[in-house]
Amino acid sequence: MTQTFSAFAGAHVPEIDSIMRGFLKKNSASAKLFEAMDYSVAAGGKRFRPLLLIAAAEFLGQPATAGVYQAASALEMIHTYSLIHDDLPAMDDDELRRGRPTNHKVFGEALAILAGDGLLTEAFHLVSQADLPAEAVLAITQLFANAAGANGMIAGQVLDIQSENRQITLETLQKMHRRKTGALIRAAVAAATALVPHPAEAGSALLRYAEHLGMAFQIRDDLLDVIGDEQTIGKKTGADQALHKSTYVSLLGIAGAETALDDECDHAAAALQQAKAALDVTGQTMLDVILKELTEI
Amino acid sequence: MTQTFSAFAGAHVPEIDSIMRGFLKKNSASAKLFEAMDYSVAAGGKRFRPLLLIAAAEFLGQPATAGVYQAASALEMIHTYSLIHDDLPAMDDDELRRGRPTNHKVFGEALAILAGDGLLTEAFHLVSQADLPAEAVLAITQLFANAAGANGMIAGQVLDIQSENRQITLETLQKMHRRKTGALIRAAVAAATALVPHPAEAGSALLRYAEHLGMAFQIRDDLLDVIGDEQTIGKKTGADQALHKSTYVSLLGIAGAETALDDECDHAAAALQQAKAALDVTGQTMLDVILKELTEI
Numbered sequence: 139m140t141q142t143f144s145a146f147a148g149a150h151v152p153e154i155d156s157i158m159r160g161f162l163k164k165n166s167a168s169a170k171l172f173e174a175m176d177y178s179v180a181a182g183g184k185r186f187r188p189l190l191l192i193a194a195a196e197f198l199g200q201p202a203t204a205g206v207y208q209a210a211s212a213l214e215m216i217h218t219y220s221l222i223h224d225d226l227p228a229m230d231d232d233e234l235r236r237g238r239p240t241n242h243k244v245f246g247e248a249l250a251i252l253a254g255d256g257l258l259t260e261a262f263h264l265v266s267q268a269d270l271p272a273e274a275v276l277a278i279t280q281l282f283a284n285a286a287g288a289n290g291m292i293a294g295q296v297l298d299i300q301s302e303n304r305q306i307t308l309e310t311l312q313k314m315h316r317r318k319t320g321a322l323i324r325a326a327v328a329a330a331t332a333l334v335p336h337p338a339e340a341g342s343a344l345l346r347y348a349e350h351l352g353m354a355f356q357i358r359d360d361l362l363d364v365i366g367d368e369q370t371i372g373k374k375t376g377a378d379q380a381l382h383k384s385t386y387v388s389l390l391g392i393a394g395a396e397t398a399l400d401d402e403c404d405h406a407a408a409a410l411q412q413a414k415a416a417l418d419v420t421g422q423t424m425l426d427v428i429l430k431e432l433t434e435i
Numbered sequence: 436m437t438q439t440f441s442a443f444a445g446a447h448v449p450e451i452d453s454i455m456r457g458f459l460k461k462n463s464a465s466a467k468l469f470e471a472m473d474y475s476v477a478a479g480g481k482r483f484r485p486l487l488l489i490a491a492a493e494f495l496g497q498p499a500t501a502g503v504y505q506a507a508s509a510l511e512m513i514h515t516y517s518l519i520h521d522d523l524p525a526m527d528d529d530e531l532r533r534g535r536p537t538n539h540k541v542f543g544e545a546l547a548i549l550a551g552d553g554l555l556t557e558a559f560h561l562v563s564q565a566d567l568p569a570e571a572v573l574a575i576t577q578l579f580a581n582a583a584g585a586n587g588m589i590a591g592q593v594l595d596i597q598s599e600n601r602q603i604t605l606e607t608l609q610k611m612h613r614r615k616t617g618a619l620i621r622a623a624v625a626a627a628t629a630l631v632p633h634p635a636e637a638g639s640a641l642l643r644y645a646e647h648l649g650m651a652f653q654i655r656d657d658l659l660d661v662i663g664d665e666q667t668i669g670k671k672t673g674a675d676q677a678l679h680k681s682t683y684v685s686l687l688g689i690a691g692a693e694t695a696l697d698d699e700c701d702h703a704a705a706a707l708q709q710a711k712a713a714l715d716v717t718g719q720t721m722l723d724v725i726l727k728e729l730t731e732i
Binding site: 162165166167168170171172175223226228229246247248249251252254255256258259260262263265266267272273275276279280283284286287288289290292293295296297299300317 | 459462463464465467468469472520523525526543544545546548549551552553555556557559560562563564569570572573576577580581583584585586587589590592593594596597614
């Protein structure tokens, strides 16, 4: 019997949180800086990316070790930094994130920029000290930097800014999200494949799973911005429209976006089946459960 | 006969520049993002940190290899990102840097923040792919992340912001600069010691040299802000005073700051002598030349 997502989260999130906060505390020479970084780290969220990393490692037969947790925590720190910078007045100018005032609303812009810089730098610091073989640390550093950098998340954010106040094509939107959201989600699964030996076929199927999962994740986010409940999702709805951003909903309509979400989930499920076949895994895994979470909005 | 600093720079800067720009170009999915990162990278400056790294490696007997150049270039990318973020309106709000408009003045705040984020991320990306043994890559990643992170440069920047508009003690000022400027300068020399095997005594002496060099560097910077020539230093003078920042000059006066600069240079020279003795090196080295550069303002 597979765990539910919330039981899986309950089993792993305390360790992820403890590693992040402990590492940041230990490495902060400034109490104020720690406070600002910790504020956003402690704001919670689903810990989707680190849990996906852990689930993918377990899928490949590797239970969560100290090194797996450290890699997962570093990924969440990178994600958290990106939220702080995305929320800045010069970017999306958001006031609410995960149900609380955004970092710059509490600490001011300067400290919010530095808290983001700190989280990003300390993420690589944490990976570099992870309890893993040197080759694995190297592989994960490369994966995370590539996914978070100018070829990944940051390029996606630039595309996002460039797309404000103008109509873009579905193709451009997909390209943007593949980088902005997809790259880090893919990196979670890719990190697991870098940590655990596996048949090549299983690895490439898992990466396809992650890519479709990432797209599904973003379409769902766009849908929630329109039909979601502010209370539940912890941020202002209608933000995309206010910024005149093109979204799956603005380009495809609600029904069209729902169909696109279903399609991505179907593709992810098919890829996951291939990965299972390559590993002779049967029955429901946590990767199935995670996918199912996204299907139900 | 030792080279002059400018001959040494002339021999190495083209390779450093070529690595930085080539790596950023290859890894940028967005042309605009590359343009913004490249703008600040191409703005030049003395390339003090990477040249110091190369000089320290040579001092220990290791001529510049591809891996040494890559580590040096990554360090300069970290330095460049920090300048872009420091110049932002929410921080020092500078309009001029290295004689050209600051990044956000040309590309806007959003892109400047992202260009900084990109340079920082790509610096770790570059180190992770450097042509060096895995253990050396790990050591350098740790050194750079520690120096640039919440225990180093970013903590220094937070202290700097907290010190605006109020009088601080000399001790606080030193603590701030040890992190804000000193940490990355120390990391240049520490990286060289991580790359080249050497007697422990030479290594610790070299790090002391780097620490005093870093303090000298900052005192000199404070002096130039008051007595320097805008044309030569490429940024507005009097900026510290305008922001009501405590500096060596505001705390010690010009003559006092000049004495403090001499003291730091003397300590650096003494440490360098110890490193030379430990390695049986005689005569002038590039590390002497670099120190001499700072003595003459």
